[in-house]
Amino acid sequence: MKPTLTIIGAIAIALFASACEKPQKPQQAPQVRRPLDDLRPKGISQLTPQQQKEVVATVGPVTITLGDLEQHLNRQPRYIRARFQTLEQKKKLLDDLVRFEALALEAKQKGFDKHPDVLQVMKRMMVSKLLLSELRDRVKLSDITDDEVRKLYDKSISEFNQEAKIRLSHIVLKTKDEAEKVLKEIKSEVGTYRYRTQQIFRMKAKKYSTDMKTKALGGDLRYFTATGPVSGNSAKLSKELISEGFKLARVNDLAGPFKSADGWEILLLTHKRPKIHRDFNTVKRYLQSRLFRERRLAERSKFIENVKKKAKIEIYEKKLSLLKVPVMMPGTNFHGLRRSPHGPMRMPHIGGHRHPHLAPQNPGMKRLEPKTPSGDKKSGTKTEKKPESKTPTTKKPTEKKPAPKETK
DSSP: OHHHHHHHHHHHHHHHHHHHSOOOOOOOOOOOOOOOGGGSOTTOOSSOHHHHTOEEEEETTEEEEHHHHHHHHHTSOHHHHTTTTSHHHHHHHHHHHHHHHHHHHHHHHTTGGGOHHHHHHHHHHHHHHHHHHHHTTTSOGGGSOHHHHHHHHHHTHHHHEEOOEEEEEEEEESSHHHHHHHHHHHHHHHTTOGGGHHHHHHHHHHHHOOOHHHHTTTTEEEEEOSSSBOTTOOOOOOHHHHHHHHHOOSTTOEEEEEEOSSSEEEEEEEEEEOOEEOOHHHHHHHHHHHHHHHHHHHHHHHHHHHHHHHSOOOOOGGGGGGOOOOOOOTTBOTTSOBOOTTSSOOOOOSSOOSSGGGSOOOTTSOOOOOOOOSBOTTTOOBOOOOOOOOSOOOOOOOOOOOOOOOOO
16 A cells, blocks of 8 residues: 555656646757848859750840849849849840840941940950959968968057047137136137137137247147157147146047246147057958958059060150140139039020029120119119009090181
């Protein structure tokens, strides 16, 4: 009896434990993202080699295959390609290609394949294909080693590691009272419009500043670091004033007046550049691409020089002086027509024009004068109309004159 009770108790405990456990979700297979059709290279076809050769239309001697139609579809943008799902839309796509081949055949029959413009376009396409095929395998991105990229990084380390910079403007005055007065004027004129601070500060610097080197520039001192001016900046400012400038938190903040060797100064923060620090791993890919472009350009120049050496080239420099370069006068285009000051060039209207300088200069054509109020046309003054009297006017009866007497 006891063994049966123990077995029944074990089963009950197992059932109770299984009921208390949370139901586990079935494990799902990892989802594999399908490649998008628009990211598929255009050279890869979704048709078999046999399907690509299937003829879908003929235009005279020209045959259009499924491969040609697929290439024409892949040239379309992604949002247009999505339209050609039904059979009717595919017929329209084929009709587009058929129309193009028919027009090309007609143009060739009329001799346009030998037109200079067509030949020039064909030359440009040939040169583009030639350079692409020749330079494709000469330089590869994978050929650039990490050691070469590291050398370039060490060479241009100052480009990726720069100290914080600020740009300051100042106004130098003789006394502290003058400086406080000018600072008060600036703050009162700026008010709540912070974007006007630099404009007002430049005006005050040109008017009041005693520093003749920066007065014409509106007090601009260019860029500074915490240790002094950057390379190419000849402005001189004490370290104390530079440290005060770095204390300014936002652009268009004012500080001062401060005592300096030149007098009393007011400072304005006009620009702020944060500190730059980029390690090798951050810019590795960028430097690798830069080396790849430089080498490819070098190989391109080398290939072109070799091609020029093979060709028989003769240059007659004396005849270059016969080439006249058209000079575009201010306010005109290359056709000699004047531009409108109120927008793009417009052809003058027949008759009157709101811009007199664009009106046609034809003596036999009348210009429509703008309507002016009654009065003097030249002065533009209006003449006051006399109020009409409401009293009715009575007409005087006309007297009949006697007829002249007849003379015998």
